[in-house]
Amino acid sequence: MPKRLLIVAHAPSPNTARLLEAAERGACHPDIEDVEITVKAPLEAGPEDVLACDAILLGTTENLGYMSGALKDFFDRSYYPLLEETQGLPCALYIRAGHDGTGTRRAVEGIITGLCWKWVQEPLTLRGEWQKDFVGQVEELGMAMAAGLEGGML
Secondary structure, three states: OOEEEEEEEOOOOHHHHHHHHHHHHHHOOOOOOOEEEEEEOOOOOOHHHHHOOOEEEEEEEOEOOEOOHHHHHHHHHHHHHHOOOOOOOEEEEEEEEOOOOHHHHHHHHHHHHHHOOEEOOOOEEEEOOOOOHHHHHHHHHHHHHHHHHHOOOO
């Protein structure tokens, strides 16, 4: 039975849409055969999606020093239904931060701590002016998540 990776990412601009596409492209790498990928916007995702996955990759913008309202809404609707059901779920996060991303990271980390999910790596914060390299970094993150699932390392 294939493993399932859920990608929940807020992508309100062309550049953040490129990041989401990169995460999916990396996760769908042709060498990774036994992982199913589901991509949802935060306002479309819910607890049933998380309950059906084996790992989750989150993506958000930095909005006024916090996570996007859409990702916060996802957590607001999903937190209590998932609280006892998904402890230990492997997760990762990328943040598109126009500034430093500290408040965004801290907010998401607090929720992840409460849910008892397991970080597979430090959150990836893409700071400052847009850089082409951001796309590659997020693609690598998506690939690492899917490969880790397939290889039984997550």
